[in-house]
Amino acid sequence: MSYILALDQGTTSSRAILFNAAGEVVCTAQEEFEQIFPHPGWVEHNANTIWSSQLSVMQAVVAEARSKHTMSLDAIAAIAITNQRETTVVWDRKTGLPIANAIVWQDRRTVDFCQSMREAGHAQLVADKTGLLIDSYFSATKIRWILDNVDGARVRAERGELAFGTIDTWLVWQLTNGKVHATDPSNASRSMLFNLRTLDWDQDLLDLFDIPRSLLPHIVPSSGILGHSEADLLGRSLPIASIIGDQQAATFGQACFKLGMAKNTYGTGCFMLMNTGDQAYPSKNRLLTTVGWQRQANQAATYCLEGSVFMGGATIQWLRDGLGIINRAGDVEALAASVPDTGDAYLVPAFTGLGAPDWDGRARGSLVGITRGTTKAHLARAALESIALQVAGVLGAMQKDSSIALSELRADGGACHNNLLMQMQADFSGVAVVRPKVTETTALGAAYLAGLATGVWSDTEQISSLWAVDRVFEPLMDEAARQNKIARWRQAVERSLGWAEN
Numbered sequence: 001m002s003y004i005l006a007l008d009q010g011t012t013s014s015r016a017i018l019f020n021a022a023g024e025v026v027c028t029a030q031e032e033f034e035q036i037f038p039h040p041g042w043v044e045h046n047a048n049t050i051w052s053s054q055l056s057v058m059q060a061v062v063a064e065a066r067s068k069h070t071m072s073l074d075a076i077a078a079i080a081i082t083n084q085r086e087t088t089v090v091w092d093r094k095t096g097l098p099i100a101n102a103i104v105w106q107d108r109r110t111v112d113f114c115q116s117m118r119e120a121g122h123a124q125l126v127a128d129k130t131g132l133l134i135d136s137y138f139s140a141t142k143i144r145w146i147l148d149n150v151d152g153a154r155v156r157a158e159r160g161e162l163a164f165g166t167i168d169t170w171l172v173w174q175l176t177n178g179k180v181h182a183t184d185p186s187n188a189s190r191s192m193l194f195n196l197r198t199l200d201w202d203q204d205l206l207d208l209f210d211i212p213r214s215l216l217p218h219i220v221p222s223s224g225i226l227g228h229s230e231a232d233l234l235g236r237s238l239p240i241a242s243i244i245g246d247q248q249a250a251t252f253g254q255a256c257f258k259l260g261m262a263k264n265t266y267g268t269g270c271f272m273l274m275n276t277g278d279q280a281y282p283s284k285n286r287l288l289t290t291v292g293w294q295r296q297a298n299q300a301a302t303y304c305l306e307g308s309v310f311m312g313g314a315t316i317q318w319l320r321d322g323l324g325i326i327n328r329a330g331d332v333e334a335l336a337a338s339v340p341d342t343g344d345a346y347l348v349p350a351f352t353g354l355g356a357p358d359w360d361g362r363a364r365g366s367l368v369g370i371t372r373g374t375t376k377a378h379l380a381r382a383a384l385e386s387i388a389l390q391v392a393g394v395l396g397a398m399q400k401d402s403s404i405a406l407s408e409l410r411a412d413g414g415a416c417h418n419n420l421l422m423q424m425q426a427d428f429s430g431v432a433v434v435r436p437k438v439t440e441t442t443a444l445g446a447a448y449l450a451g452l453a454t455g456v457w458s459d460t461e462q463i464s465s466l467w468a469v470d471r472v473f474e475p476l477m478d479e480a481a482r483q484n485k486i487a488r489w490r491q492a493v494e495r496s497l498g499w500a501e502n
């Protein structure tokens with residue numbers, strides 16, 4: 001039994017990947033699903049569609065493994081789960097049916113409520129307990145919104161009839177046909193209801209956000225058998241042996257096991273996480289402190305500092321779908337490389353506000369410094385630069401917070417295949433950027449945690465030895481030019497802040 005079936009439930013697609021004991025991809029399947037935008041600033045998913053797409057890709061992968069690779073189901077040691085974080089589902093415990101669409105992490109409907117909580121002076125308490133800033137990004141205010149806006153929901157929640165879960169919890173519920181209602185500390189630490197030090201739900205926070213405890217899942221370690229899938233789903237019941245939020249999973253999959261090692265994932269958003277060991281560092285520079293993973297119950301967790309950037313690869317999707325200046329995301333590299341610079345134009349992609357380090361829900365996108373000479377190539381280059389500059393800002397804050405000088409930044413996610421973007425990243429942050437051979441690090445990290453629990457891998461040293469470099473991008477820009485670039489970017493960002501009126 002030396003294969004792991006990893007489920008990677010992301011913001012725009014559900015994926016299933018089968019890994020072998022060398023940490024290599026054996027087969028993979030992916031299905032996109034509908035993004036629902038009922039009002040400006042709102043983003044929803046249908047939780048049933050999430051489950052049906054996830055089921056269909058896991059069945060497809062198992063079917064391919066059996067037919068193409070003549071593998072028996074007995075060769076799969078376990079299922080691993082990793083997921084888009086914060087996205088909130090509330091469902092009926094009896095019927096298993098969601099009572100509303102899932103509210104996605106990007107959804108901004110609770111911005112005003114969050115502001116009122118900050119104005120009422122709750123920010124310090126929340127930061128001390130959770131490591132988070134009060135923001136609509138996290139689950140707590142999304143749960144509260146559902147309880148207050150879906151007919152009868154609060155009364156039913158108080159009677160214990162409803163369950164809350166992030167997507168990991170929802171998948172486990174579906175896989176076990178409602179037998180297991182669980183999450184892990186990496187996901188729970190994004191709820192704004194979880195105490196980073198006790199590694200448990202916090203009653204003061206539940207009271208503050210007015211959320212009944214009966215809604216909440218049990219907390220289990222990120223690694224370890226927590227239940228078994230129903231036999232009819234895949235033809236045999238399989239142990240479920242890990243749960244971990246996707247960004248923490250990528251940190252594990254990048255083998256960032258030592259203090260100060262960091263990765264950035266270039267997906268829809270960009271998420272940089274640095275391992276800070278068994279210390280939950282409070283950030284002084286508006287980063288988040290979060291649980292990386294907890295390997296065993298009653299053991300200390302590994303913590304991370306995180307900088308979350310909302311618009312990463314999604315900026316390139318906007319060039320493709322919103323402006324129509326490219327046909328495929330990959331085309332942006334050649335277009336941007338056709339000009340030597342942006343002509344001092346900057347794009348600030350604050351389309352849904354700004355995350356770290358500005359955290360401004362009212363910021364909106366801006367394009368500054370354009371002239372009659374600005375072309376779509378300059379715009380494409382400014383879009384790529386905006387990704388690298390946002391990440392460089394997070395990296396700067398992280399270095400200030402932890403006083404650790406990074407020796408390298410490990411890169412992954414769909415946009416890490418863009419060599420120009422990787423070079424910009426090295427230049428703007430003054431640090432070597434390293435792309436590994438296997439870039440499916442999110443699913444891989446979850447697979448490693450499940451495989452550690454089921455004997456596929458013995459320890460993290462063995463996993464570190466499987467990590468291999470594809471390409472290193474060294475910084476080439478001189479320091480004065482780098483500082484100037486960052487200063488100009490900050491001027492552009494200032495023009496985006498606070499733009500939206502409501």
Ligand SMILES: Nc1ncnc2c1ncn2[C@@H]1O[C@H](COP(=O)(O)OP(=O)(O)O)[C@@H](O)[C@H]1O
Nearest residue numbers: 010267268313314316317329330413414415418
């Ligand atoms: N060559 C590329 N250059 C820049 N961006 C890219 C490139 N290829 C893909 N992307 C962007 O990367 C994102 C997809 O990456 P992925 O890791 O699959 O995202 P997610 O897991 O968040 O859905 C999309 O937003 C897409 O626009």
Ligand SMILES: O=P(O)(O)OC[C@H](O)CO
Nearest residue numbers: 010011084085105267268
């Ligand atoms: O699904 P992704 O890869 O866009 O990741 C989403 C993050 O987990 C949100 O915090």
